[in-house]
Structures are given as structure tokens and as C-alpha cells.
Amino acid sequence: MEERSLLHHQSDLNRREFLNLTWLASLGFLVVNFGGVTLLFSMPRFREGEFGGRFVLGPAKEVLPDPGGDPIPDSIGKYWLARLETGLIVALYKVCTHLGCIYNWRRSQQKFICPCHGSQFQLDGTYIQGPAPRSADRFLIRLLDEQGTEISTTDTLGNPLSVPDTNLRIVVDTGQLIRGQEQNIPYPIS
Numbered sequence: 053m054e055e056r057s058l059l060h061h062q063s064d065l066n067r068r069e070f071l072n073l074t075w076l077a078s079l080g081f082l083v084v085n086f087g088g089v090t091l092l093f094s095m096p097r098f099r100e101g102e103f104g105g106r107f108v109l110g111p112a113k114e115v116l117p118d119p120g121g122d123p124i125p126d127s128i129g130k131y132w133l134a135r136l137e138t139g140l141i142v143a144l145y146k147v148c149t150h151l152g153c154i155y156n157w158r159r160s161q162q163k164f165i166c167p168c169h170g171s172q173f174q175l176d177g178t179y180i181q182g183p184a185p186r187s188a189d190r191f192l193i194r195l196l197d198e199q200g201t202e203i204s205t206t207d208t209l210g211n212p213l214s215v216p217d218t219n220l221r222i223v224v225d226t227g228q229l230i231r232g233q234e235q236n237i238p239y240p241i242s
């Protein structure tokens with residue numbers, strides 16, 4: 053009789069242990085999974101130097117064109133880096149706001165012209181004429197000091213950015229597209 057009760061007690065214990073183990077295993081699985089997903093989402097989706105990611109350029113004095121000079125294209129980042137006569141800078145998305153052709157800088161006319169339907173844009177991307185519904189789209193630019201601290205950044209309207217110190221490093225963030233303003237709205241916008 054005592055032996056049977058002992059056996060019963062043992063099988064109860066085993067079942068409880070088994071349930072505890074299963075519960076712990078499920079909990080562990082959830083923690084690992086959740087941690088993995090969180091880590092995945094906290095990682096940037098695009099690597100530095102590929103379209104959709106950040107393009108870390110050198111100090112402004114080494115990578116910017118002269119004020120009012122020819123803009124500098126980046127074929128991987130799909131942007132034009134332009135410096136206006138005022139010294140302010142913009143990074144323009146190379147894709148035309150009409151139907152998506154790649155527009156070019158026409159040095160002789162000092163403007164961008166799209167080869168598909170002739171839309172034209174100023175050096176800062178402002179719409180001039182043609183079927184494009186708005187000015188060129190822009191990418192966000194960040195200015196970093198030597199320690200990598202962000203000093204300033206393009207505002208949410210995409211206004212040209214001032215470079216207070218030409219030792220600051222330029223970062224073009226092609227993951228942050230700022231839609232161009234409607235045809236008749238000139239920059240800067242307040």
C-alpha cells in the first residue's frame with residue numbers, strides 16, 4: 053500500500069517537473085525570439101554606402117563643389133550634391149518627380165534638365181518648367197564633427213543647409229527622402 057502511494061507520489065512529481073521544464077523551455081524560446089526580432093529591428097536596414105543607407109563623405113572642404121559650381125553626382129547613392137552661391141548645400145534625388153527618369157546637370161545652361169519630357173530644375177532643385185509636378189526631391193544631410201556628433205541637419209521641409217565649419221563631415225542619408233515642394237513654392241520655405 054505504502055509502495056503504491058510512493059509510486060503515485062513519484063509520478064506526480066515527474067509530471068510536475070515535466071510541466072515546469074516545458075514552461076521554462078517555452079519562456080526561453082519566447083525570450084530568444086523576442087530578443088532576436090528586437091535586434092533585427094534595431095539594426096539599420098541598409099548598410100552604409102548602399103542606396104537606402106547613409107553615405108559618409110569627408111570634411112566639407114574636401115567634398116563640396118565651389119559655391120555655385122557644378123553639382124557632384126553619386127551614381128550609387130543616386131543623388132546630386134550641390135552647393136549654392138550662398139554656400140548652402142542640398143542633396144537632390146536624381147530621379148525626376150514627373151515619371152522617374154534620371155535628370156542631368158546641363159553646365160552650359162546652369163540647370164538640371166530631364167531627357168524624357170524636358171522638366172527643368174535649378175541648382176537647388178527648385179522647379180523651373182516642364183511637366184514635373186514639383187521641385188526635385190531631396191535627401192537629408194547631416195553635418196558631423198570629428199567625434200561623430202551631429203552638429204546640424206536638413207530641416208523637415210528640405211531647405212538648403214548651412215555649413216558653419218568646412219571641417220564638418222557631410223553625411224547624405226538616402227534613407228530619408230524629403231518630397232520636393234509644389235511647383236510655385238521657392239526655397240527656402242518657412
Ligand code: FES
Pocket residue numbers: 148149150151152153166167168169170171182183184
Ligand atoms: Fe522627367 Fe518626364 S520623367 S520630365
